Amino acid sequence: MSRLGGVLTAARGGATAVGHGARKAVRLPGVAWADARRRPRRAFLTLGVVAVVLIVVAGLFGFLALRQAQIESARGAASAAAEDKVTTLLSYDYRTIDADQQDRQALVTGQFKEDYGSLIADIVGPAASRQQLTTRSSVVSSSVVGTEGTDRVTLLMFLNQTTQSADKPDPTLSGSRIRVTLEQVDGDWLVSELTPV
Template identity: 35%
Template sequence: MLRALTVLVAAGLAVAAVWLLLDLRRLQAAERASGEALSAARSYAPDMLSYDYRTIERDMLRAGAHATGQLAEHYRTLAATLGPQARERRTVQHAVVAAAGVESATPEEVRVLLFVNMVTTRSGPGQEEPKQQVSQGRARLVMVTQGDGWRASRLSTLLGDTPVP
């Protein structure tokens, strides 16, 4: 009886140890993914949020190269819709990441919250001096693995208290 109980306890401990080891590996993979995706998001965000009316088609192509899925398609069509308006108003938008952090992470998907400083300069028809607006904002990039790197699958700007989907 005592021997059977000892074997049962040992088997239970072995199962628990294997489960903990597998969970540890998953957590370590998520931690590695966090670092890689955070670095990629900080690097990609200025390209994805900045444009110049003189080079808007090139800017949108560069931004789309950091994206995947519907977000990449969005950047492919954005130049056509944003371009005429940006050229008319001579808009230049420059984004700088002030801070960033990981909201959640799995080995395949990492949600990154970015605090972004934006400088937008416009000089429309009839305006002698360009107008410059400085703003601070938040954005969330959902980063996913693709091939041997990370790409943005979703981008959302955050206003107020926005729940994590």
């Protein structure tokens, strides 16, 4: 019985403490208001600091949200440009490969522009003419795998390529996987790296 009495006494004590705490919490706004009336400069200073902190936090969240929206927009634009430009760069016809070279150079940038030009002029072009080679590329799927700010995006792309030649007039289908980096140059997304993986 004494054990039960002790539990009841402790429960009453806890309830009393909670009641006192609740009453203090209810009185707190009244005390704060009375303190603000006694010391208005201090109250205005406190409110000013709180307002500045809230403005800074809201501005930071706004900036981060805007930045994220810009990155998402860049990823979408780069993905669309990659599907168009990569298929053009990896498709060629032995009858027009030399004439198409200038248009292809407008799709690439940086060191890759020089590397791609040399590859087509020195290796792909002569081999395509010799074998009467025609290749058509199409994108099966692609995914963004990296973003550096809003002007550099890297994708992993899966392609199908259909090839015909004088020796093999029936189309031959092959698949490939490439890593492509695009950079935004003067408002246009251009291929700056293209690596088989």
